[in-house]
Amino acid sequence: MIEPHLWLAFASACFVVGVIPGPGVASILGFAFSSGRRTALAGVAGMAVGNTVAMTLSLLGAGAILATSAWAFTALKWVGAAYLIVIGTLAIARSGRVGDVSATPRRAVSPRAAFMTNIAVGTFHPKTILFFVAFAAPFIRPDRPFLPQAALLIATFTAIAATTDTLYALAASRASGWLSDPRARVWTQRAGGGAVIGAGVAMAALQR
Template sequence: MNGELWAGFAIASLIVGLLPGPGVTSIVGYALTAGLRTALASVFGATLGNAVAMALSLVGVGVLLADSPGAFFLLKWIGAAYLVVLGGYTMLAARRGSLVADRDVGAIRPRTAFWGTFAITSINPKTIIFFVAFTPQFISPDHGYWLQAALLLATFSAVVTLSDGFYAVAASWIAGFLKGPDVRLWSQRIGGSVLIAAGLLTVAASA
């Protein structure tokens, strides 16, 4: 793979990473509801999930999923249901005032956020099939396939981690201005709504 081909892939990866989707939406939701630490955990969950999805596509699983409507239906609803339930719980807890105090900002644990974004990025069949169509455009037939595939996977993971991290830091920075109890309460409600929206977006993106 020559430098121009790699640079083109890196730029395309950045564009894909900056486009808001279910993963980005959930990261913003975690930032608003639980702070930067939890949001960054969700970023790394998305990184691992994307890496798994890309690896699966590179070994041909995407082709199998494309021919299996049942797998599409099942997998897209697993990730969507997780986010909707978590968002609903967050809004309910905020309504009771249990997330208003500063000591409770981490009510959504980093581990929960990590596995949540991992689930919606790694088991989204459309993500896998996207990689099936996307990555071959940047594979040179004059060089070894697996070495190029590994380079593309590492590049995409690094670029998208940076773009997701930007969203996490920006949303957390905005949430940092929400200091008052009433404002914090509404930020928790908005964050829960964003998580529910991420779940619905997961279904829409996989339809």
């Protein structure tokens, strides 16, 4: 297995990466503002699954392909970006009109949709795959069994990222809960949809 001091160094770096907002955090914030805590936490769970898939793929060799193939990198980032932009646009479309102040709740993004969306965000985020290939490799000892070391690194990154994502989700959902006025709900849903679209635009702007 990995020595404790190396694991602590890796975990510390993962925490730094986790607290820096990226497309994943932006989508979670968007779900929190537009649809509430339950949906945001479902997005956190989906992001954890997506991160696990992306990191597993990176260790299986997909990272090397993305690092050398501009076409593969571009295709992957546009798939993820397009998916986010569509979800954000739908959230805005469902927010209703500001002039409609009825107490009837608007259709929001479902937890299931947020979960599936963020699986795609995590899986189709090429930077995550490339980061894990470049960053995790020095922590793997070639003279020790590969799979236990890889599993520990994947579990560490996923757990720490899920923790920081959860903190973002809880903070954003609490802030959105203070806005109980119907007009405010419309704008929070629109802001949430805009955040998800912004995450898609950020992903589209990724450069190798």
